[in-house]
Amino acid sequence: MNLITVSGPPSSGKTSVILKTIEALTRRDLKVGVVKFDCLYTDDDVLYEKAGIPVKKGLSGAMCPDHYFISNVEEVTQWGKKEGFDLLISESAGLCNRCSPYIKEIKAVCVIDNLSGVNTPKKIGPMLKSADIVVITKGDIVSQAEREVFASRVNLVNPSAVIMNINGLTGQGSFELSTLLHDEKNAVDTIVGKELRFTMPSALCSYCLGETRIGESYQMGNVRKINLENRQ
Amino acid sequence: MIGRNQIADRHIGSLLEDYPFLSSFFKENGLDYQGRDDSTLNQIFEEYDEEEQEERAMDPELLMKQTAEFINQMLAFLNEDNEVHSLTILPGTDKSGEKEGFDSLVIRKSEVISIVGPTGSGKSRLLGDIEWVAQADTPTARNILINGDVPDSTWRFSTSKKLVAQLSQNMNFVMDLNVREFIELHAESRLVENPGEVIERIIIEANKLAGESFSEETPITSLSGGQSRALMIADTAILSRSPIILIDEIENAGIDRKRALDLLLSEEKIVLMATHDPILALMAHRRIVIKNGGITKVIETTEEERTILSTLEELDRTVLAYRTRLRAGEILIKG
Numbered sequence: 001m002n003l004i005t006v007s008g009p010p011s012s013g014k015t016s017v018i019l020k021t022i023e024a025l026t027r028r029d030l031k032v033g034v035v036k037f038d039c040l041y042t043d044d045d046v047l048y049e050k051a052g053i054p055v056k057k058g059l060s061g062a063m064c065p066d067h068y069f070i071s072n073v074e075e076v077t078q079w080g081k082k083e084g085f086d087l088l089i090s091e092s093a094g095l096c097n098r099c100s101p102y103i104k105e106i107k108a109v110c111v112i113d114n115l116s117g118v119n120t121p122k123k124i125g126p127m128l129k130s131a132d133i134v135v136i137t138k139g140d141i142v143s144q145a146e147r148e149v150f151a152s153r154v155n156l157v158n159p160s161a162v163i164m165n166i167n168g169l170t171g172q173g174s175f176e177l178s179t180l181l182h183d184e185k186n187a188v189d190t191i192v193g194k195e196l197r198f199t200m201p202s203a204l205c206s207y208c209l210g211e212t213r214i215g216e217s218y219q220m221g222n223v224r225k226i227n228l229e230n231r232q
Numbered sequence: 233m234i235g236r237n238q239i240a241d242r243h244i245g246s247l248l249e250d251y252p253f254l255s256s257f258f259k260e261n262g263l264d265y266q267g268r269d270d271s272t273l274n275q276i277f278e279e280y281d282e283e284e285q286e287e288r289a290m291d292p293e294l295l296m297k298q299t300a301e302f303i304n305q306m307l308a309f310l311n312e313d314n315e316v317h318s319l320t321i322l323p324g325t326d327k328s329g330e331k332e333g334f335d336s337l338v339i340r341k342s343e344v345i346s347i348v349g350p351t352g353s354g355k356s357r358l359l360g361d362i363e364w365v366a367q368a369d370t371p372t373a374r375n376i377l378i379n380g381d382v383p384d385s386t387w388r389f390s391t392s393k394k395l396v397a398q399l400s401q402n403m404n405f406v407m408d409l410n411v412r413e414f415i416e417l418h419a420e421s422r423l424v425e426n427p428g429e430v431i432e433r434i435i436i437e438a439n440k441l442a443g444e445s446f447s448e449e450t451p452i453t454s455l456s457g458g459q460s461r462a463l464m465i466a467d468t469a470i471l472s473r474s475p476i477i478l479i480d481e482i483e484n485a486g487i488d489r490k491r492a493l494d495l496l497l498s499e500e501k502i503v504l505m506a507t508h509d510p511i512l513a514l515m516a517h518r519r520i521v522i523k524n525g526g527i528t529k530v531i532e533t534t535e536e537e538r539t540i541l542s543t544l545e546e547l548d549r550t551v552l553a554y555r556t557r558l559r560a561g562e563i564l565i566k567g
């Protein structure tokens with residue numbers, strides 16, 4: 001089974017792109033399943049189910065969804081194998097721009113949209129910079145020039161990636177993406193022992209553990225203070 | 233090819249001298265490189281200790297590798313001969329698996345081809361095959377050749393060397409910029425050498441296409457539909473390096489269609505447009521008829537059709553004139 005991780009800011013078009021891409025994969029008689037990771041709420045599982053795609057969802061609740069993802073990814077891999085999938089796609093919303101759920105040797109796709117603005121690519125960290133494929137959506141509602149500028153900004157922060165424009169509504173470009181996902185050579189039985197491409201932020205402070213009160217005396221563990229001095 | 237080891241120990245100053253485009257790369261990746269001409273790339277990376285690397289979500293080894301990759305891409309972009317003289321479509325199969333009704337279709341520079349057929353017949357798929365430079369690996373099993381040959385795969389995957397530019401269907405500008413700033417931004421991403429000149433030309437051409445004129449100070453978000461389309465077409469014609477322009481059922485009210493096509497052709501583009509608009513369909517030199525997913529006919533626009541086109545254009549001008557007068561508050565009279 002191939003495992004593919006798809007990540008991207010909320011509402012960037014991940015589900016739309018995955019749904020259209022699975023249509024193309026299914027036509028090649030590949031069996032595909034999806035796991036959706038989110039924080040508090042998601043309806044995506046309903047969308048996948050409606051399309052007849054086997055789906056599991058995991059809500060991280062008070063935890064960071066990417067931390068939650070990485071603690072559960074082996075379990076869902078085993079689920080996918082048991083179901084006999086050729087391809088298991090995980091969808092997770094990158095909420096903090098600093099995390100990224102990508103694993104070494106596991107194909108990583110980042111989905112961002114043209115509407116997010118030309119300065120967005122440099123604000124998104126490893127989720128964009130270390131992706132193998134960057135999918136840019138919502139090109140149908142901006143100009144050719146904006147698409148070119150946006151793609152060139154993405155290329156500046158990740159020159160290694162394959163950058164593709166996909167229309168999440170019509171599916172234009174999703175067939176092309178589908179040809180890049182399935183590869184017998186990358187099949188995995190387990191991902192135990194594999195490593196994250198990038199460390200997740202190390203934060204363990206009193207607020208992580210449920211503290212709600214504000215003030216210096218309640219702040220414990222990993223605390224860092226804002227620098228309000230003028231720099232340089 | 234430049235490898236990571238060839239740049240790691242070079243001084244920033246000399247790197248920037250050889251590869252000026254690196255400054256936007258360093259800037260976009262948040263590297264403190266200004267005023268550091270005498271430091272090497274390695275030295276700059278080494279200054280970030282582990283904590284700071286975490287902090288900035290930076291991976292020096294990855295960034296070094298990507299710097300080399302970026303240099304190679306840009307050099308290829310600047311030096312390569314990307315000229316496309318012709319595009320060849322070799323037949324595949326329609327939705328029933330039957331072979332398409334033509335042997336080989338060669339489209340040359342400065343040619344306009346329209347694509348007609350009912351909704352769902354496969355017009356967009358044909359445009360998609362061209363954009364993806366299909367090699368019998370799409371649902372239609374068509375093959376696309378460039379300059380008569382099987383194209384190399386960089387046409388598929390490179391951001392800077394894009395085979396096609398596509399004019400959007402529902403075009404909005406979302407950036408908060410005026411017309412000049414907007415084109416500047418685009419010119420910068422294309423590494424244009426004389427942005428001032430190019431910007432001026434685009435604004436002049438766009439104004440010729442649009443009914444109502446606008447200036448370089450106009451915020452792009454306040455352009456009318458016609459003005460936006462005119463700016464987009466002029467910008468694509470003049471600034472986009474892609475040799476092929478795809479137009480998929482574009483909304484074309486408020487622009488001078490003939491002029492728009494002439495502008496694209498004067499820039500030696502190949503233009504393909506899927507359309508239901510009879511004027512656009514007949515303005516093409518040839519039109520491709522699609523049914524059930526397959527190309528069934530390729531028709532050269534006849535002399536008779538050209539006279540019909542003139543009649544249609546006349547009608548179109550009449551409608552436009554009435555529209556202008558109504559908008560100006562006039563009461564219409566016959567004749």
Ligand SMILES: Nc1nc2c(ncn2[C@@H]2O[C@H](COP(=O)(O)OP(=O)(O)OP(=O)(O)O)[C@@H](O)[C@H]2O)c(=O)[nH]1
Nearest residue numbers: 010011012013014015016093137138166167168169
């Ligand atoms: N115009 C346009 N809309 C799009 C495109 N792709 C997605 N959308 C719309 O954008 C909205 C969000 O798309 P989703 O696919 O749900 O995004 P997502 O990234 O899965 O969202 P979350 O999982 O909630 O983070 C939906 O209303 C889609 O219809 C596109 O290419 N063009």
Ligand SMILES: Nc1ncnc2c1ncn2[C@@H]1O[C@H](COP(=O)(O)OP(=O)(O)O)[C@@H](O)[C@H]1O
Nearest residue numbers: 325326327351352353354355356357371372525
């Ligand atoms: N030759 C073909 N074989 C199989 N499927 C096809 C073929 N041509 C088109 N299709 C599919 O038919 C659907 C409709 O085609 P589309 O190009 O969107 O039509 P149009 O743009 O003319 O409305 C798409 O899903 C497309 O992939």
Ligand SMILES: [Mg+2]
Nearest residue numbers: 014015044091
């Ligand atoms: Mg989703």
Ligand SMILES: [Mg+2]
Nearest residue numbers: 355356480506
């Ligand atoms: Mg269409």
